[in-house]
Amino acid sequence: MASPGRSPELRQDPVTKRWVIFSPARAKRPTDFQSKSPENPDPNPKSCFFCIGNEHECAPEIFRVPDDPSNPDWKIRVIQNLYPALSRELQNSATVSQNSDPDGCDHVEWGRVLDGFGFHDVVIEAPVHSVQLCDLEPREIGEVLLAYKKRIDQIASFESIKYVQVFKNHGASAGASLSHSHSQILALPVVPPNVSTRLDCMKEYFARVGRCSLCEVQVKDILIDESKHFISIVPFAATFPFEIWIIPRTHSSHFHELDCEKAVDLGGILKLVLRKMSLQLNNPPFNFMIQTSPLQVSAPQLPYCHWFLQIVPQLTGIGGFELGTGCYINPVFPEDAAKVLRELNIP
Amino acid sequence: MASPGRSPELRQDPVTKRWVIFSPARAKRPTDFQSKSPENPDPNPKSCFFCIGNEHECAPEIFRVPDDPSNPDWKIRVIQNLYPALSRELQNSATVSQNSDPDGCDHVEWGRVLDGFGFHDVVIEAPVHSVQLCDLEPREIGEVLLAYKKRIDQIASFESIKYVQVFKNHGASAGASLSHSHSQILALPVVPPNVSTRLDCMKEYFARVGRCSLCEVQVKDILIDESKHFISIVPFAATFPFEIWIIPRTHSSHFHELDCEKAVDLGGILKLVLRKMSLQLNNPPFNFMIQTSPLQVSAPQLPYCHWFLQIVPQLTGIGGFELGTGCYINPVFPEDAAKVLRELNIP
Numbered sequence: 001m002a003s004p005g006r007s008p009e010l011r012q013d014p015v016t017k018r019w020v021i022f023s024p025a026r027a028k029r030p031t032d033f034q035s036k037s038p039e040n041p042d043p044n045p046k047s048c049f050f051c052i053g054n055e056h057e058c059a060p061e062i063f064r065v066p067d068d069p070s071n072p073d074w075k076i077r078v079i080q081n082l083y084p085a086l087s088r089e090l091q092n093s094a095t096v097s098q099n100s101d102p103d104g105c106d107h108v109e110w111g112r113v114l115d116g117f118g119f120h121d122v123v124i125e126a127p128v129h130s131v132q133l134c135d136l137e138p139r140e141i142g143e144v145l146l147a148y149k150k151r152i153d154q155i156a157s158f159e160s161i162k163y164v165q166v167f168k169n170h171g172a173s174a175g176a177s178l179s180h181s182h183s184q185i186l187a188l189p190v191v192p193p194n195v196s197t198r199l200d201c202m203k204e205y206f207a208r209v210g211r212c213s214l215c216e217v218q219v220k221d222i223l224i225d226e227s228k229h230f231i232s233i234v235p236f237a238a239t240f241p242f243e244i245w246i247i248p249r250t251h252s253s254h255f256h257e258l259d260c261e262k263a264v265d266l267g268g269i270l271k272l273v274l275r276k277m278s279l280q281l282n283n284p285p286f287n288f289m290i291q292t293s294p295l296q297v298s299a300p301q302l303p304y305c306h307w308f309l310q311i312v313p314q315l316t317g318i319g320g321f322e323l324g325t326g327c328y329i330n331p332v333f334p335e336d337a338a339k340v341l342r343e344l345n346i347p
Numbered sequence: 348m349a350s351p352g353r354s355p356e357l358r359q360d361p362v363t364k365r366w367v368i369f370s371p372a373r374a375k376r377p378t379d380f381q382s383k384s385p386e387n388p389d390p391n392p393k394s395c396f397f398c399i400g401n402e403h404e405c406a407p408e409i410f411r412v413p414d415d416p417s418n419p420d421w422k423i424r425v426i427q428n429l430y431p432a433l434s435r436e437l438q439n440s441a442t443v444s445q446n447s448d449p450d451g452c453d454h455v456e457w458g459r460v461l462d463g464f465g466f467h468d469v470v471i472e473a474p475v476h477s478v479q480l481c482d483l484e485p486r487e488i489g490e491v492l493l494a495y496k497k498r499i500d501q502i503a504s505f506e507s508i509k510y511v512q513v514f515k516n517h518g519a520s521a522g523a524s525l526s527h528s529h530s531q532i533l534a535l536p537v538v539p540p541n542v543s544t545r546l547d548c549m550k551e552y553f554a555r556v557g558r559c560s561l562c563e564v565q566v567k568d569i570l571i572d573e574s575k576h577f578i579s580i581v582p583f584a585a586t587f588p589f590e591i592w593i594i595p596r597t598h599s600s601h602f603h604e605l606d607c608e609k610a611v612d613l614g615g616i617l618k619l620v621l622r623k624m625s626l627q628l629n630n631p632p633f634n635f636m637i638q639t640s641p642l643q644v645s646a647p648q649l650p651y652c653h654w655f656l657q658i659v660p661q662l663t664g665i666g667g668f669e670l671g672t673g674c675y676i677n678p679v680f681p682e683d684a685a686k687v688l689r690e691l692n693i694p
């Protein structure tokens with residue numbers, strides 16, 4: 001699987017412009033640190049704020065599914081994050097100050113400063129502590145995805161919000177601090193650097209080739225699965241071993257264009273890939289991120305902006321090389337990872 | 348120290364263009380995962396390849412300090428990495444192939460591919476297993492820094508090498524697989540994305556202000572220490588809590604311009620900051636990275652390229668938000684971190 005005999009190779013993905021070093025030899029290096037103890041969540045679900053019945057221990061609710069605040073029998077809850085990275089209260093104070101430039105930033109002597117206005121929400125994906133996202137039915141996962149969509153639609157009315165990042169941390173090594181199945185929505189007053197870079201790259205590809213980079217992604221060798229509306233692949237220059245992208249087959253700039261039918265279909269292919277990952281890679285910690293477009297894209301940008309869902313199992317750490325350069329070393333060639341995941345049959 | 352009452356704030360560093368969210372509230376969030384077990388290196392130094400006497404278990408030596416291969420009493424060894432990310436053997440095969448563009452890359456259907464030519468070396472910083480870098484005298488640390496310089500000078504003769512990344516991983520959570528004190532040198536056939544971005548930002552600042560961004564860095568509130576030739580600061584928009592930069596006072600584009608006197612001075616201020624970090628933050632895992640300029644910069648670039656040494660203690664992990672956006676959340680304001688480190692007196 002790890003093609004140990006193969007020479008190292010550098011690949012650059014046209015969508016991220018990131019150089020990745022593929023080096024199977026790296027997989028064999030020894031360690032004299034003791035292996036990590038397994039990540040055991042606290043087994044006592046009584047203390048979990050996110051469990052059904054403990055709603056009063058959480059920050060305020062935004063909405064629940066089904067959409068009836070008085071129905072105690074909820075399936076999904078979208079709530080405020082009790083320890084938010086950004087503050088929804090700064091909203092009114094976000095007036096442009098004297099020294100600021102047209103995009104609303106203060107130029108202090110050297111760098112730039114902006115009020116920490118934004119929204120930081122948590123999506124509780126199931127009422128019961130032991131249920132993980134991949135245990136749900138495709139239709140139920142579809143409901144979680146539609147809850148993201150609904151919340152993005154609400155946030156989109158705030159003009160000063162530029163980008164909404166939906167993400168999930170599963171397992172302590174993937175950054176999760178709580179084990180009850182959940183994801184997060186962070187709405188930002190700036191377009192983040194990875195998103196600007198991605199858009200610039202997609203624009204460049206479009207200008208060069210005349211078509212959207214993700215509409216015509218070459219799936220030979222790197223395909224995992226296909227559904228009616230989506231494909232799952234290991235990207236050509238995967239940053240991390242067994243990184244997976246789920247891409248809509250027809251052109252779509254924003255995740256929140258998703259309709260009910262596509263949500264169930266996406267729920268199905270997401271469930272499949274999470275189960276395959278869990279079986280083949282021994283239930284690894286993972287992150288997923290919805291890579292969508294800024295809220296206020298202009299009409300000329302739409303033809304080359306194509307959203308996708310990125311899934312990253314946390315199998316290896318990073319070190320000073322990656323921190324310093326932004327280049328990554330991946331010991332597993334994408335074609336090899338895709339083959340392993342493609343050829344696994346799930347009953 | 349964590350200014351818990353302060354509102355969140357976004358800052359953008361002019362040198363990295365990275366937005367960082369400063370949010371003291373985040374420091375208080377709970378977890379239901381068991382805390383990590385301490386990272387214990389294997390206590391049996393007999394099995395360590397890097398220890399004095401075990402030279403035969405290592406990949407070939409490039410040079411040692413003092414510079415006499417027959418002297419068994421070495422202080423520093425620079426050796427090949429036995430599991431290299433890039434191959435020094437591909438050198439002759441790195442001919443430009445038919446489908447390639449002027450910069451030597453193959454355009455396969457979709458992305459770009461390059462031969463994995465490069466150098467990947469290990470610097471063993473001390474002969475004895477229990478000695479860490481900060482245990483050495485300033486003069487001895489200076490010798491390690493001069494060993495980096497010597498190796499970069501050697502590598503600089505290869506025209507196809509574009510950038511040399513020197514970095515150190517200390518502790519398993521910082522990515523280290525071996526506990527014997529060492530650092531690494533990875534010479535790449537491309538200029539990595541973080542370096543291009545940094546240069547673009549420094550160029551923009553220079554064009555706007557007329558002076559080098561790091562020559563005139565504002566140190567008010569964020570200064571830690573000063574030596575004859577260097578300052579240490581917590582950068583204005585530190586990506587990570589207690590991140591530290593050591594910056595040459597006088598303009599210098601490349602780390603490998605370092606002379607003997609400056610190397611000893613840098614050894615002193617580096618030792619001081621590592622000891623302060625160890626005392627204040629309980630001997631944390633950390634990385635350091637030498638942020639220098641590409642080997643072949645042009646004369647007009649020199650006035651705005653200024654190298655520095657970046658030190659990152661690993662105190663918090665990252666999650667899907669950071670992976671997805673490239674934005675970071677830092678619970679500690681740089682002025683607070685700098686104050687803590689500045690006010691600590693080391694005898």
Ligand SMILES: Nc1ncnc2c1ncn2[C@@H]1O[C@H](COP(=O)(O)OP(=O)(O)O[C@H]2O[C@H](CO)[C@@H](O)[C@H](O)[C@H]2O)[C@@H](O)[C@H]1O
Nearest residue numbers: 049058059082083169175176177178376664665666667668
């Ligand atoms: N009673 C309550 N009511 C409402 N909300 C509550 C709550 N108790 C806790 N919370 C919130 O629930 C969230 C749980 O989130 P996760 O487990 O996905 O990771 P967390 O955000 O802690 O940090 C991970 O993800 C972030 C973002 O990627 C990284 O910055 C970080 O390093 C990584 O550990 C936390 O954000 C916490 O603030």
Ligand SMILES: Nc1ncnc2c1ncn2[C@@H]1O[C@H](COP(=O)(O)OP(=O)(O)O[C@H]2O[C@H](CO)[C@@H](O)[C@H](O)[C@H]2O)[C@@H](O)[C@H]1O
Nearest residue numbers: 029317318319320321396405406429430516522523524525
């Ligand atoms: N007998 C021998 N002779 C010569 N060399 C030997 C050797 N035995 C082992 N080595 C090499 O020694 C090095 C030790 O390096 P570190 O402990 O700093 O981290 P490592 O490179 O393993 O990975 C960390 O750093 C890299 C780069 O940042 C990350 O990709 C990775 O995820 C992280 O764990 C390894 O690169 C290994 O290949």
